Amino acid sequence: MKSKTVKRRAPAAKSPADELWQLRLYVMDQTPKSATAFANLKSFCENHLKGRYRIKVIDLMRQPQLAKGDQILATPTVVRKLPKPVRTIIGNLSNTESVLVGLDLRASG
Amino acid sequence: MKTNRSKSTSPVTRLPKCPTGIQGLDEITGGGLPRGRPTLVCGSAGCGKTLLGAEFLVRGAAQFNEPGVLMAFEETEAELKANVASLGFDLAGLVRSKKIAIDYVHIERSEVQESGEYDLEGLFVRLGHAIDSIGAKRVVLDTLEALFASLPNEAILRAELRRLFRWLKDKGVTAVITAERGREQLTRHGLEEYVSDCVILLDHRVNDQIATRNLRVVKYRGAQHGTNEFPFLIGDEGISVLPITSLGLNHKVSNERIATGIPRLDAMLGGHGFFRGSSILLTGTPGTGKTIISSNFAQAAARRGERTLFFSFEESPNQIMRNMHSIGLRLEPLVKRGLLRFHSARPSLYGLEMHLATMFKEIVTFQPQVVIIDPITSLMDAGTDSECRGMVTRLVDYLKAGQVTTLFTSLTQGGKALQQSEAAMSSLMDSWLLLQDFEGNGERNRVLYVLKARGMKHSNQIREFLISDRGIDLVDAYIGPSGVLTGSARAAQNSLEKAAVLASQQEAAQLKREVERKRDALERKISGLRADYETEAEELRRIAEQVGTSTLMLTTERAASGLLRQADIKVAAQARGNARNGKVN
Numbered sequence: 001m002k003s004k005t006v007k008r009r010a011p012a013a014k015s016p017a018d019e020l021w022q023l024r025l026y027v028m029d030q031t032p033k034s035a036t037a038f039a040n041l042k043s044f045c046e047n048h049l050k051g052r053y054r055i056k057v058i059d060l061m062r063q064p065q066l067a068k069g070d071q072i073l074a075t076p077t078v079v080r081k082l083p084k085p086v087r088t089i090i091g092n093l094s095n096t097e098s099v100l101v102g103l104d105l106r107a108s109g
Numbered sequence: 110m111k112t113n114r115s116k117s118t119s120p121v122t123r124l125p126k127c128p129t130g131i132q133g134l135d136e137i138t139g140g141g142l143p144r145g146r147p148t149l150v151c152g153s154a155g156c157g158k159t160l161l162g163a164e165f166l167v168r169g170a171a172q173f174n175e176p177g178v179l180m181a182f183e184e185t186e187a188e189l190k191a192n193v194a195s196l197g198f199d200l201a202g203l204v205r206s207k208k209i210a211i212d213y214v215h216i217e218r219s220e221v222q223e224s225g226e227y228d229l230e231g232l233f234v235r236l237g238h239a240i241d242s243i244g245a246k247r248v249v250l251d252t253l254e255a256l257f258a259s260l261p262n263e264a265i266l267r268a269e270l271r272r273l274f275r276w277l278k279d280k281g282v283t284a285v286i287t288a289e290r291g292r293e294q295l296t297r298h299g300l301e302e303y304v305s306d307c308v309i310l311l312d313h314r315v316n317d318q319i320a321t322r323n324l325r326v327v328k329y330r331g332a333q334h335g336t337n338e339f340p341f342l343i344g345d346e347g348i349s350v351l352p353i354t355s356l357g358l359n360h361k362v363s364n365e366r367i368a369t370g371i372p373r374l375d376a377m378l379g380g381h382g383f384f385r386g387s388s389i390l391l392t393g394t395p396g397t398g399k400t401i402i403s404s405n406f407a408q409a410a411a412r413r414g415e416r417t418l419f420f421s422f423e424e425s426p427n428q429i430m431r432n433m434h435s436i437g438l439r440l441e442p443l444v445k446r447g448l449l450r451f452h453s454a455r456p457s458l459y460g461l462e463m464h465l466a467t468m469f470k471e472i473v474t475f476q477p478q479v480v481i482i483d484p485i486t487s488l489m490d491a492g493t494d495s496e497c498r499g500m501v502t503r504l505v506d507y508l509k510a511g512q513v514t515t516l517f518t519s520l521t522q523g524g525k526a527l528q529q530s531e532a533a534m535s536s537l538m539d540s541w542l543l544l545q546d547f548e549g550n551g552e553r554n555r556v557l558y559v560l561k562a563r564g565m566k567h568s569n570q571i572r573e574f575l576i577s578d579r580g581i582d583l584v585d586a587y588i589g590p591s592g593v594l595t596g597s598a599r600a601a602q603n604s605l606e607k608a609a610v611l612a613s614q615q616e617a618a619q620l621k622r623e624v625e626r627k628r629d630a631l632e633r634k635i636s637g638l639r640a641d642y643e644t645e646a647e648e649l650r651r652i653a654e655q656v657g658t659s660t661l662m663l664t665t666e667r668a669a670s671g672l673l674r675q676a677d678i679k680v681a682a683q684a685r686g687n688a689r690n691g692k693v694n
Contacts, residue, residue, distance in 0.1 A: 028234065033226075040225075068238075074227040075228060088221045089221070090222070091225035092225035094226070095224040098224040099224045
């Protein structure tokens with residue numbers, strides 16, 4: 001699976017696992033909590049989505065108006081904008097198993 | 110009494126209050142919700158929590174210049190706007206003018222996965238952003254408990270809610286948090302644990318197929334408040350709470366008297382009619398003329414240039430006008446001139462509270478000096494006895510406070526004890542007129558009497574009440590040894606008496622004539638006798654004169670013959686002198 005994705009990064013791929021992943025990480029301020037969440041997400045993506053993910057970190061402290069758009073209540077929150085459908089994981093992502101479930105990677109991973 | 114006490118103590122330890130602008134709620138809470146603190150509004154589904162919250166914000170923004178944030182967890186912005194628009198609130202307009210901000214918070218449980226620790230800073234940020242963007246002073250969270258369904262970790266949620274309420278307090282906003290009613294506690298998830306300053310409970314229950322909404326202030330820390338359950342309703346102008354006890358018995362009274370439109374009735378009431386601002390009960394069996402007296406009262410008010418509001422629960426306005434026309438009472442011109450307004454509704458149309466609220470609203474908009482409720486007994490069917498009494502009490506108090514004279518008509522069933530059915534109401538009334546049917550002699554006649562009239566001299570007599578095509582009139586009923594006679598019996602009795610009087614008058618006249626004749630005869634007799642006497646006296650005088658003349662003639666003749674005979678002239682002359690000077694005997 002991994003080798004397959006490495007080999008074929010073509011945009012024509014149909015499988016969600018082949019697409020480019022757009023992730024948004026909503027955090028509140030540059031706190032250790034936020035840093036932990038970012039580190040967890042980063043390592044998770046490196047393990048499972050190497051080379052085909054993009055993480056956008058949004059600090060709600062600076063951009064509070066963005067919270068409404070993605071219905072953010074909790075921080076930290078990861079929103080998978082692509083591939084569709086949108087998935088949301090709340091928490092610092094310390095539980096890898098539930099991140100897999102949350103990002104719908106379990107079946108294919 | 111309660112309000113009096115709170116009024117007298119509140120200046121000392123005044124808790125800052127935030128007026129809701131909701132009719133009646135500010136009276137119960139003594140000025141509004143606690144300013145800068147959260148208030149919990151709980152109740153079961155469909156009892157008006159969201160509406161209360163929305164009205165709090167809309168009125169705050171529109172009336173008190175306090176912008177507000179509505180954070181909705183259950184309804185979208187569009188839904189909310191549409192829902193409250195039907196109650197006359199322009200939420201969309203207020204949102205456009207940045208007086209109100211709406212944030213729809215929605216989390217689909219199935220789309221959310223939890224992984225590790227988190228907090229609800231996102232919620233805080235959104236709320237804080239909304240508050241800051243419009244400078245909000247008020248916040249409504251509707252319904253925060255939806256979070257319990259969306260977020261799996263209750264421990265975190267509870268900790269965060271506790272933090273949220275403290276945060277709201279620190280922000281200094283007056284917040285309303287709505288929550289579902291729980292089975293054993295006030296709210297399903299025990300939110301009352303966090304919001305302890307003010308708790309309002311809403312309730313919607315059905316009695317006899319008629320639903321009544323109730324509101325109760327369960328708790329209000331640091332302030333006096335009405336603890337009773339108060340009925341409230343959702344009308345086309347939002348919520349109105351109808352406090353019973355908030356109205357005191359300290360309204361002004363007037364000494365002015367106003368005419369009833371029936372001069373004889375005025376006369377029965379000490380000559381001047383009813384007191385202004387008094388409550389009058391007009392009781393009668395069917396068809397005794399209650400509506401007619403009411404209409405006359407309205408006409409009399411119009412003649413004084415006063416406005417009358419006529420609540421009719423049995424007849425349509427057109428029907429009343431047509432019927433009154435038949436007795437020569439024209440109400441249409443009064444309606445056209447704006448001196449009379451009808452409000453007709455079937456009693457079963459809605460519950461008692463709705464009726465009351467509608468009536469209040471009509472009274473507020475029309476500002477009448479006279480209110481007629483025809484008949485109040487119809488309304489009695491719409492609620493239980495205690496509810497009705499409460500309602501009439503509030504109505505009477507409300508109208509008295511505004512110096513409005515009120516005429517209640519009350520329908521009693523024939524054969525039922527009159528006092529019994531009105532016992533509940535009569536003590537609230539200042540004057541009580543009774544209309545009754547008298548049956549007998551093959552006919553049915555109406556009578557009227559004054560059962561009570563507080564503070565005025567009034568007649569204790571029964572009057573017969575006549576309705577003709579020229580209006581109504583009161584006549585004295587005949588009260589004699591055979592009881593009260595009315596109608597044709599009274600007329601017959603009257604003519605009998607007239608005949609008797611006539612007969613005795615004739616007799617007296619005849620006697621008089623007789624006496625006069627006797628006197629004439631006597632006088633004639635007297636004048637006859639006088640004539641006789643005068644005849645005789647004349648005769649006597651004539652005889653005496655005759656005697657005198659003949660004596661003189663005798664002497665004269667003797668002297669003449671002596672002269673003839675040339676007798677001593679001297680002697681003769683002397684004798685002549687004697688005869689001239691001396692009396693002839």
